[in-house]
Amino acid sequence: MDVYLSSDQLDLRRDVRAFLDREYPPERILQMEQDEEYPDDFYRECAKRGWTAMAVPKAYGGSDGSVLDLCVFVEEVGRTSISLSTLYITGTIFGSHALDICGSKEQAAQYLPGIVSGEKRFALAMSEPVAGSDFAGMQTKAERVDGGWRIEGVKGPISGAERAEVIIAAARTANFPGQSRQKGISLFLVENNPGAPTPGLRFEPKRYAAMKALMVNEVHFEGVVVPDTAMLGPEDEGWMNLARLMDPERLANAAQTIGVAQAAIDSGVEYANNREQYGQPISRYQAVSHPLAEAEAEVAAARLLVYAAAHKRDVEGPCPKEASMAKMLANNVAARATSAALQCAGARGYERDSHFMRRVLEVRGCELGGGTSQIQRNIIARFMGM
Ligand SMILES: Cc1cc2nc3c(=O)[nH]c(=O)nc-3n(C[C@H](O)[C@H](O)[C@H](O)COP(=O)(O)OP(=O)(O)OC[C@H]3O[C@@H](n4cnc5c(N)ncnc54)[C@H](O)[C@@H]3O)c2cc1C
Numbered sequence: 435m436d437v438y439l440s441s442d443q444l445d446l447r448r449d450v451r452a453f454l455d456r457e458y459p460p461e462r463i464l465q466m467e468q469d470e471e472y473p474d475d476f477y478r479e480c481a482k483r484g485w486t487a488m489a490v491p492k493a494y495g496g497s498d499g500s501v502l503d504l505c506v507f508v509e510e511v512g513r514t515s516i517s518l519s520t521l522y523i524t525g526t527i528f529g530s531h532a533l534d535i536c537g538s539k540e541q542a543a544q545y546l547p548g549i550v551s552g553e554k555r556f557a558l559a560m561s562e563p564v565a566g567s568d569f570a571g572m573q574t575k576a577e578r579v580d581g582g583w584r585i586e587g588v589k590g591p592i593s594g595a596e597r598a599e600v601i602i603a604a605a606r607t608a609n610f611p612g613q614s615r616q617k618g619i620s621l622f623l624v625e626n627n628p629g630a631p632t633p634g635l636r637f638e639p640k641r642y643a644a645m646k647a648l649m650v651n652e653v654h655f656e657g658v659v660v661p662d663t664a665m666l667g668p669e670d671e672g673w674m675n676l677a678r679l680m681d682p683e684r685l686a687n688a689a690q691t692i693g694v695a696q697a698a699i700d701s702g703v704e705y706a707n708n709r710e711q712y713g714q715p716i717s718r719y720q721a722v723s724h725p726l727a728e729a730e731a732e733v734a735a736a737r738l739l740v741y742a743a744a745h746k747r748d749v750e751g752p753c754p755k756e757a758s759m760a761k762m763l764a765n766n767v768a769a770r771a772t773s774a775a776l777q778c779a780g781a782r783g784y785e786r787d788s789h790f791m792r793r794v795l796e797v798r799g800c801e802l803g804g805g806t807s808q809i810q811r812n813i814i815a816r817f818m819g820m
Contacts, residue, residue, distance in 0.1 A: 481552025512693030529556030536667030590652030634658035644795035688764035702775030
Protein backbone atom coordinates (compact mmCIF):
# COMPACT_ATOMS: atom_id res chain seq x y z
CA MET A 435 0.00 0.00 0.00
CA ASP A 436 3.05 2.29 0.04
CA VAL A 437 2.60 3.37 -3.57
CA TYR A 438 3.66 6.92 -2.85
CA LEU A 439 6.68 6.28 -0.65
CA SER A 440 10.31 6.22 -1.77
CA SER A 441 12.89 3.94 -0.20
CA ASP A 442 14.21 6.97 1.74
CA GLN A 443 10.76 7.59 3.18
CA LEU A 444 10.40 3.93 4.12
CA ASP A 445 13.83 4.12 5.80
CA LEU A 446 12.77 7.25 7.66
CA ARG A 447 9.64 5.51 8.89
CA ARG A 448 11.64 2.49 10.04
CA ASP A 449 14.25 4.64 11.86
CA VAL A 450 11.60 6.71 13.65
CA ARG A 451 9.73 3.57 14.69
CA ALA A 452 12.87 1.90 16.04
CA PHE A 453 13.77 5.05 18.02
CA LEU A 454 10.29 5.47 19.49
CA ASP A 455 9.86 1.80 20.36
CA ARG A 456 13.16 1.90 22.23
CA GLU A 457 12.86 5.30 23.94
CA TYR A 458 9.12 5.86 24.29
CA PRO A 459 7.39 2.60 25.20
CA PRO A 460 3.72 2.87 26.26
CA GLU A 461 4.60 3.02 30.00
CA ARG A 462 6.79 6.08 29.40
CA ILE A 463 4.05 7.83 27.42
CA LEU A 464 1.60 7.12 30.21
CA GLN A 465 3.98 8.55 32.83
CA MET A 466 4.71 11.60 30.68
CA GLU A 467 1.00 12.35 30.31
CA GLN A 468 0.27 11.73 33.99
CA ASP A 469 3.12 14.02 35.10
CA GLU A 470 2.39 16.57 32.35
CA GLU A 471 6.09 16.28 31.54
CA TYR A 472 7.00 18.41 28.54
CA PRO A 473 9.09 16.16 26.25
CA ASP A 474 12.22 18.32 25.94
CA ASP A 475 14.37 15.24 25.44
CA PHE A 476 12.28 14.09 22.47
CA TYR A 477 12.81 17.42 20.75
CA ARG A 478 16.54 17.38 21.48
CA GLU A 479 16.78 13.88 19.99
CA CYS A 480 14.88 15.01 16.88
CA ALA A 481 17.48 17.75 16.39
CA LYS A 482 20.37 15.37 17.01
CA ARG A 483 19.03 12.89 14.47
CA GLY A 484 18.46 15.54 11.80
CA TRP A 485 14.67 15.34 11.97
CA THR A 486 14.13 19.00 12.86
CA ALA A 487 16.11 19.83 9.69
CA MET A 488 13.53 18.19 7.44
CA ALA A 489 11.27 21.22 7.08
CA VAL A 490 14.13 23.63 6.42
CA PRO A 491 15.70 24.42 3.01
CA LYS A 492 19.28 23.31 2.37
CA ALA A 493 20.43 26.94 2.07
CA TYR A 494 19.76 27.34 5.82
CA GLY A 495 21.29 24.06 6.94
CA GLY A 496 18.19 21.94 6.52
CA SER A 497 17.61 18.79 4.50
CA ASP A 498 14.77 20.24 2.41
CA GLY A 499 12.29 17.49 3.14
CA SER A 500 8.98 17.41 1.29
CA VAL A 501 5.55 17.74 2.90
CA LEU A 502 5.14 14.02 2.22
CA ASP A 503 8.37 13.32 4.19
CA LEU A 504 6.94 15.34 7.07
CA CYS A 505 3.64 13.43 6.89
CA VAL A 506 5.46 10.09 7.00
CA PHE A 507 7.41 11.31 10.04
CA VAL A 508 4.49 12.70 12.05
CA GLU A 509 2.29 9.70 11.24
CA GLU A 510 4.88 7.44 12.83
CA VAL A 511 5.34 9.74 15.83
CA GLY A 512 1.55 10.07 16.24
CA ARG A 513 1.39 6.31 16.44
CA THR A 514 3.29 6.65 19.71
CA SER A 515 1.92 9.92 21.09
CA ILE A 516 0.06 12.97 19.85
CA SER A 517 1.85 15.15 22.38
CA LEU A 518 5.14 14.26 20.67
CA SER A 519 3.89 14.66 17.10
CA THR A 520 2.12 17.94 17.83
CA LEU A 521 5.22 19.31 19.50
CA TYR A 522 7.14 18.51 16.32
CA ILE A 523 4.47 20.01 14.05
CA THR A 524 4.20 23.29 15.94
CA GLY A 525 7.92 23.48 16.79
CA THR A 526 9.28 22.99 13.28
CA ILE A 527 6.63 22.84 10.56
CA PHE A 528 4.73 25.99 11.52
CA GLY A 529 7.90 28.07 11.77
CA SER A 530 9.69 26.82 8.67
CA HIS A 531 6.65 26.94 6.39
CA ALA A 532 5.54 30.36 7.62
CA LEU A 533 9.03 31.71 6.93
CA ASP A 534 9.05 30.01 3.55
CA ILE A 535 5.63 31.44 2.64
CA CYS A 536 6.10 35.04 3.73
CA GLY A 537 9.37 35.55 5.63
CA SER A 538 12.06 37.96 4.47
CA LYS A 539 15.59 36.71 3.72
CA GLU A 540 16.75 38.29 6.99
CA GLN A 541 14.03 36.54 8.99
CA ALA A 542 14.81 33.21 7.34
CA ALA A 543 18.52 33.63 8.15
CA GLN A 544 17.67 34.65 11.72
CA TYR A 545 15.38 31.73 12.57
CA LEU A 546 15.74 28.76 10.22
CA PRO A 547 19.18 27.57 11.44
CA GLY A 548 17.70 27.58 14.97
CA ILE A 549 14.90 25.24 13.84
CA VAL A 550 17.53 22.85 12.50
CA SER A 551 19.53 22.92 15.74
CA GLY A 552 16.38 22.56 17.85
CA GLU A 553 17.05 25.88 19.62
CA LYS A 554 14.11 27.71 18.05
CA ARG A 555 10.76 26.06 18.61
CA PHE A 556 7.72 27.83 17.19
CA ALA A 557 4.07 28.13 18.19
CA LEU A 558 1.26 29.51 16.06
CA ALA A 559 -1.20 31.84 17.79
CA MET A 560 -4.26 32.30 15.60
CA SER A 561 -7.21 31.32 17.81
CA GLU A 562 -8.64 33.39 20.61
CA PRO A 563 -11.11 32.54 23.35
CA VAL A 564 -13.61 34.78 21.52
CA ALA A 565 -12.59 33.83 17.97
CA GLY A 566 -12.07 30.16 17.18
CA SER A 567 -13.55 29.00 13.89
CA ASP A 568 -14.34 32.61 13.03
CA PHE A 569 -10.85 33.78 13.67
CA ALA A 570 -11.20 36.93 11.56
CA GLY A 571 -13.25 38.10 14.55
CA MET A 572 -10.05 38.33 16.58
CA GLN A 573 -9.76 41.09 19.14
CA THR A 574 -6.00 41.07 19.61
CA LYS A 575 -4.66 44.35 18.26
CA ALA A 576 -1.25 45.60 17.26
CA GLU A 577 -0.75 49.36 17.28
CA ARG A 578 2.16 51.31 15.90
CA VAL A 579 4.66 52.66 18.41
CA ASP A 580 7.99 54.29 17.77
CA GLY A 581 10.09 51.74 15.83
CA GLY A 582 7.64 48.89 16.12
CA TRP A 583 4.29 47.55 17.32
CA ARG A 584 2.58 47.06 20.67
CA ILE A 585 0.42 43.92 20.86
CA GLU A 586 -2.53 43.58 23.25
CA GLY A 587 -4.94 40.70 23.52
CA VAL A 588 -5.48 37.07 24.48
CA LYS A 589 -4.71 34.18 22.14
CA GLY A 590 -5.58 30.59 22.84
CA PRO A 591 -5.64 27.70 23.06
CA ILE A 592 -2.09 27.60 21.62
CA SER A 593 -0.10 24.37 21.48
CA GLY A 594 3.34 24.44 23.08
CA ALA A 595 3.34 28.25 23.42
CA GLU A 596 5.02 28.55 26.80
CA ARG A 597 8.01 26.48 25.68
CA ALA A 598 8.34 28.06 22.24
CA GLU A 599 11.17 30.48 21.53
CA VAL A 600 9.11 32.17 18.80
CA ILE A 601 5.36 32.69 18.70
CA ILE A 602 3.78 33.63 15.39
CA ALA A 603 0.94 35.88 16.52
CA ALA A 604 -1.92 37.10 14.36
CA ALA A 605 -3.24 40.53 15.35
CA ARG A 606 -5.51 43.15 13.87
CA THR A 607 -3.54 46.11 12.60
CA ALA A 608 -6.34 47.94 10.75
CA ASN A 609 -10.06 47.95 10.01
CA PHE A 610 -11.35 48.44 6.49
CA PRO A 611 -15.06 49.21 6.82
CA GLY A 612 -17.08 47.76 3.98
CA GLN A 613 -14.33 45.28 3.09
CA SER A 614 -13.70 41.72 4.25
CA ARG A 615 -12.71 41.33 7.90
CA GLN A 616 -9.87 39.16 6.60
CA LYS A 617 -8.11 42.33 5.52
CA GLY A 618 -6.28 44.17 8.28
CA ILE A 619 -4.77 41.13 10.01
CA SER A 620 -0.96 41.02 10.29
CA LEU A 621 1.48 38.42 11.54
CA PHE A 622 4.30 39.00 14.00
CA LEU A 623 7.29 36.97 15.12
CA VAL A 624 7.20 37.39 18.88
CA GLU A 625 10.28 36.18 20.73
CA ASN A 626 9.74 34.35 23.97
CA ASN A 627 12.24 33.25 26.56
CA PRO A 628 11.04 29.88 27.91
CA GLY A 629 11.89 29.47 31.54
CA ALA A 630 12.21 33.22 32.19
CA PRO A 631 9.52 35.91 32.03
CA THR A 632 9.30 37.82 28.75
CA PRO A 633 8.03 41.37 29.40
CA GLY A 634 4.37 41.64 28.41
CA LEU A 635 3.83 37.91 27.80
CA ARG A 636 1.87 35.77 30.25
CA PHE A 637 0.92 32.11 29.84
CA GLU A 638 -1.94 30.27 31.43
CA PRO A 639 -2.11 26.49 31.04
CA LYS A 640 -5.20 24.97 29.46
CA ARG A 641 -6.10 21.75 31.27
CA TYR A 642 -7.21 19.32 28.58
CA ALA A 643 -8.34 15.71 28.82
CA ALA A 644 -5.39 14.51 26.71
CA MET A 645 -2.16 15.86 25.19
CA LYS A 646 -1.20 16.89 28.71
CA ALA A 647 2.54 16.66 28.07
CA LEU A 648 2.36 19.16 25.23
CA MET A 649 1.45 22.24 27.31
CA VAL A 650 -1.35 24.05 25.58
CA ASN A 651 -1.66 27.64 26.76
CA GLU A 652 -3.71 30.74 26.72
CA VAL A 653 -1.24 33.49 25.83
CA HIS A 654 -1.84 36.98 27.21
CA PHE A 655 -0.17 39.73 25.24
CA GLU A 656 -0.06 42.59 27.72
CA GLY A 657 1.60 45.40 25.82
CA VAL A 658 4.29 43.28 24.17
CA VAL A 659 6.45 45.57 22.05
CA VAL A 660 8.11 44.10 18.95
CA PRO A 661 10.33 45.90 16.41
CA ASP A 662 9.19 46.67 12.84
CA THR A 663 11.39 43.78 11.67
CA ALA A 664 9.14 41.35 13.57
CA MET A 665 6.33 41.73 11.05
CA LEU A 666 6.02 38.53 9.04
CA GLY A 667 4.77 39.20 5.53
CA PRO A 668 3.04 42.38 4.37
CA GLU A 669 1.07 44.57 6.78
CA ASP A 670 -2.69 43.84 6.83
CA GLU A 671 -2.30 40.82 4.52
CA GLY A 672 -1.64 38.10 7.11
CA TRP A 673 -4.85 36.22 6.37
CA MET A 674 -3.78 35.01 2.94
CA ASN A 675 -0.44 33.83 4.29
CA LEU A 676 -2.10 31.97 7.15
CA ALA A 677 -4.44 30.34 4.65
CA ARG A 678 -1.38 29.11 2.73
CA LEU A 679 0.16 27.81 5.95
CA MET A 680 -2.96 25.74 6.56
CA ASP A 681 -2.07 23.17 3.84
CA PRO A 682 0.99 21.75 5.64
CA GLU A 683 -0.71 22.17 9.03
CA ARG A 684 -3.80 20.21 7.99
CA LEU A 685 -1.86 17.52 6.18
CA ALA A 686 0.41 16.98 9.17
CA ASN A 687 -2.62 16.94 11.47
CA ALA A 688 -4.27 14.34 9.23
CA ALA A 689 -1.12 12.21 9.10
CA GLN A 690 -0.69 12.14 12.86
CA THR A 691 -4.28 11.01 13.40
CA ILE A 692 -3.71 8.18 10.92
CA GLY A 693 -0.82 7.13 13.16
CA VAL A 694 -3.03 7.17 16.28
CA ALA A 695 -5.75 5.22 14.45
CA GLN A 696 -3.31 2.53 13.32
CA ALA A 697 -1.92 2.19 16.84
CA ALA A 698 -5.47 1.82 18.20
CA ILE A 699 -6.35 -0.87 15.65
CA ASP A 700 -3.13 -2.80 16.30
CA SER A 701 -3.72 -2.71 20.06
CA GLY A 702 -7.34 -3.73 19.53
CA VAL A 703 -6.33 -6.76 17.48
CA GLU A 704 -3.75 -7.80 20.07
CA TYR A 705 -6.27 -7.43 22.87
CA ALA A 706 -9.02 -9.29 21.00
CA ASN A 707 -6.68 -12.19 20.22
CA ASN A 708 -5.68 -12.55 23.86
CA ARG A 709 -8.93 -11.89 25.69
CA GLU A 710 -11.14 -14.97 26.06
CA GLN A 711 -14.85 -14.97 26.75
CA TYR A 712 -17.21 -17.94 26.43
CA GLY A 713 -14.16 -20.18 26.02
CA GLN A 714 -12.55 -18.55 23.03
CA PRO A 715 -10.69 -15.37 22.02
CA ILE A 716 -13.17 -12.54 21.47
CA SER A 717 -11.54 -11.95 18.05
CA ARG A 718 -13.48 -15.03 16.89
CA TYR A 719 -16.72 -13.05 17.23
CA GLN A 720 -17.46 -11.09 14.10
CA ALA A 721 -19.09 -8.38 16.19
CA VAL A 722 -15.61 -7.72 17.58
CA SER A 723 -13.45 -8.36 14.52
CA HIS A 724 -15.53 -6.61 11.86
CA PRO A 725 -15.39 -3.06 13.28
CA LEU A 726 -11.59 -3.42 13.47
CA ALA A 727 -11.45 -4.85 9.94
CA GLU A 728 -13.55 -1.96 8.66
CA ALA A 729 -11.33 0.53 10.51
CA GLU A 730 -8.21 -1.07 8.97
CA ALA A 731 -9.62 -0.52 5.46
CA GLU A 732 -10.79 3.04 6.22
CA VAL A 733 -7.43 4.01 7.69
CA ALA A 734 -5.61 2.59 4.66
CA ALA A 735 -7.84 4.67 2.37
CA ALA A 736 -7.44 7.85 4.44
CA ARG A 737 -3.66 7.35 4.50
CA LEU A 738 -3.60 7.22 0.70
CA LEU A 739 -5.60 10.44 0.50
CA VAL A 740 -3.21 12.15 2.92
CA TYR A 741 -0.18 11.00 0.92
CA ALA A 742 -1.79 11.98 -2.39
CA ALA A 743 -2.65 15.47 -1.08
CA ALA A 744 0.86 15.90 0.36
CA HIS A 745 2.33 14.81 -2.98
CA LYS A 746 0.14 17.33 -4.77
CA ARG A 747 1.29 20.08 -2.40
CA ASP A 748 4.93 19.14 -3.07
CA VAL A 749 4.55 19.01 -6.85
CA GLU A 750 1.89 21.61 -7.65
CA GLY A 751 1.84 23.98 -4.66
CA PRO A 752 -1.20 25.12 -2.64
CA CYS A 753 -3.96 22.50 -2.36
CA PRO A 754 -6.50 23.82 0.18
CA LYS A 755 -9.37 21.60 -0.99
CA GLU A 756 -7.27 18.41 -0.87
CA ALA A 757 -5.74 19.36 2.49
CA SER A 758 -9.21 19.91 3.97
CA MET A 759 -10.50 16.65 2.50
CA ALA A 760 -7.52 14.75 3.91
CA LYS A 761 -7.89 16.30 7.37
CA MET A 762 -11.63 15.77 7.57
CA LEU A 763 -11.47 12.17 6.37
CA ALA A 764 -8.44 11.22 8.47
CA ASN A 765 -9.90 12.78 11.64
CA ASN A 766 -13.28 11.09 11.13
CA VAL A 767 -11.83 7.70 10.24
CA ALA A 768 -9.49 7.94 13.24
CA ALA A 769 -12.42 8.77 15.54
CA ARG A 770 -14.22 5.61 14.38
CA ALA A 771 -11.08 3.45 14.60
CA THR A 772 -10.13 4.56 18.12
CA SER A 773 -13.73 4.11 19.25
CA ALA A 774 -13.90 0.59 17.76
CA ALA A 775 -10.66 -0.35 19.51
CA LEU A 776 -11.94 1.07 22.82
CA GLN A 777 -15.14 -0.96 22.51
CA CYS A 778 -13.26 -4.18 21.91
CA ALA A 779 -11.20 -3.64 25.09
CA GLY A 780 -14.37 -3.54 27.22
CA ALA A 781 -14.00 -2.07 30.72
CA ARG A 782 -10.19 -2.19 30.49
CA GLY A 783 -10.38 0.36 27.72
CA TYR A 784 -12.30 2.68 30.04
CA GLU A 785 -9.69 2.67 32.80
CA ARG A 786 -8.17 6.06 33.55
CA ASP A 787 -4.73 5.12 32.32
CA SER A 788 -5.86 3.11 29.31
CA HIS A 789 -4.11 3.78 26.01
CA PHE A 790 -7.39 2.98 24.26
CA MET A 791 -9.06 5.92 25.99
CA ARG A 792 -6.02 8.16 25.53
CA ARG A 793 -6.17 7.62 21.77
CA VAL A 794 -9.90 8.40 21.58
CA LEU A 795 -9.23 11.70 23.35
CA GLU A 796 -6.11 12.48 21.30
CA VAL A 797 -8.03 12.17 18.05
CA ARG A 798 -10.79 14.45 19.35
CA GLY A 799 -8.19 17.13 20.10
CA CYS A 800 -6.72 16.85 16.59
CA GLU A 801 -10.18 17.16 15.12
CA LEU A 802 -10.51 20.60 16.76
CA GLY A 803 -7.04 21.99 15.98
CA GLY A 804 -6.45 23.43 12.50
CA GLY A 805 -10.21 23.95 11.98
CA THR A 806 -12.94 21.50 12.98
CA SER A 807 -14.43 18.92 10.63
CA GLN A 808 -17.44 21.18 10.06
CA ILE A 809 -15.11 23.98 8.97
CA GLN A 810 -13.25 21.57 6.66
CA ARG A 811 -16.62 20.62 5.10
CA ASN A 812 -17.42 24.31 4.63
CA ILE A 813 -14.11 24.75 2.80
CA ILE A 814 -14.60 21.67 0.61
CA ALA A 815 -18.15 22.74 -0.24
CA ARG A 816 -16.89 26.22 -1.19
CA PHE A 817 -14.39 24.67 -3.60
CA MET A 818 -17.22 22.58 -5.05
CA GLY A 819 -19.02 25.80 -5.89
CA MET A 820 -21.56 25.78 -3.02
C1 LIG B 1 -5.63 20.65 21.82
C2 LIG B 1 -5.82 21.90 21.01
C3 LIG B 1 -4.72 22.57 20.52
C4 LIG B 1 -4.89 23.75 19.79
N1 LIG B 1 -3.79 24.41 19.34
C5 LIG B 1 -3.93 25.57 18.67
C6 LIG B 1 -2.78 26.31 18.22
O1 LIG B 1 -1.64 25.87 18.39
N2 LIG B 1 -2.97 27.51 17.61
C7 LIG B 1 -4.21 28.03 17.41
O2 LIG B 1 -4.30 29.11 16.85
N3 LIG B 1 -5.32 27.36 17.79
C8 LIG B 1 -5.21 26.15 18.43
N4 LIG B 1 -6.32 25.45 18.86
C9 LIG B 1 -7.65 26.07 18.69
C10 LIG B 1 -8.46 25.46 17.58
O3 LIG B 1 -7.97 25.88 16.33
C11 LIG B 1 -9.93 25.87 17.81
O4 LIG B 1 -10.36 25.14 18.95
C12 LIG B 1 -10.82 25.60 16.62
O5 LIG B 1 -10.52 26.48 15.57
C13 LIG B 1 -12.30 25.74 16.98
O6 LIG B 1 -12.55 26.93 17.67
P1 LIG B 1 -13.39 26.90 19.04
O7 LIG B 1 -12.86 25.82 19.90
O8 LIG B 1 -13.43 28.25 19.58
O9 LIG B 1 -14.85 26.43 18.62
P2 LIG B 1 -16.02 27.37 17.95
O10 LIG B 1 -15.47 28.13 16.79
O11 LIG B 1 -16.69 28.13 19.03
O12 LIG B 1 -16.97 26.24 17.39
C14 LIG B 1 -17.81 25.46 18.24
C15 LIG B 1 -18.54 24.46 17.37
O13 LIG B 1 -19.31 25.15 16.35
C16 LIG B 1 -18.92 24.70 15.06
N5 LIG B 1 -18.95 25.83 14.14
C17 LIG B 1 -18.51 27.10 14.35
N6 LIG B 1 -18.70 27.85 13.26
C18 LIG B 1 -19.23 27.04 12.30
C19 LIG B 1 -19.64 27.21 10.95
N7 LIG B 1 -19.51 28.39 10.31
N8 LIG B 1 -20.13 26.13 10.29
C20 LIG B 1 -20.25 24.93 10.90
N9 LIG B 1 -19.89 24.71 12.19
C21 LIG B 1 -19.39 25.75 12.87
C22 LIG B 1 -17.49 24.17 15.22
O14 LIG B 1 -17.17 23.23 14.22
C23 LIG B 1 -17.57 23.54 16.61
O15 LIG B 1 -18.13 22.24 16.53
C24 LIG B 1 -6.19 24.26 19.56
C25 LIG B 1 -7.30 23.55 20.05
C26 LIG B 1 -7.13 22.38 20.76
C27 LIG B 1 -8.34 21.67 21.28
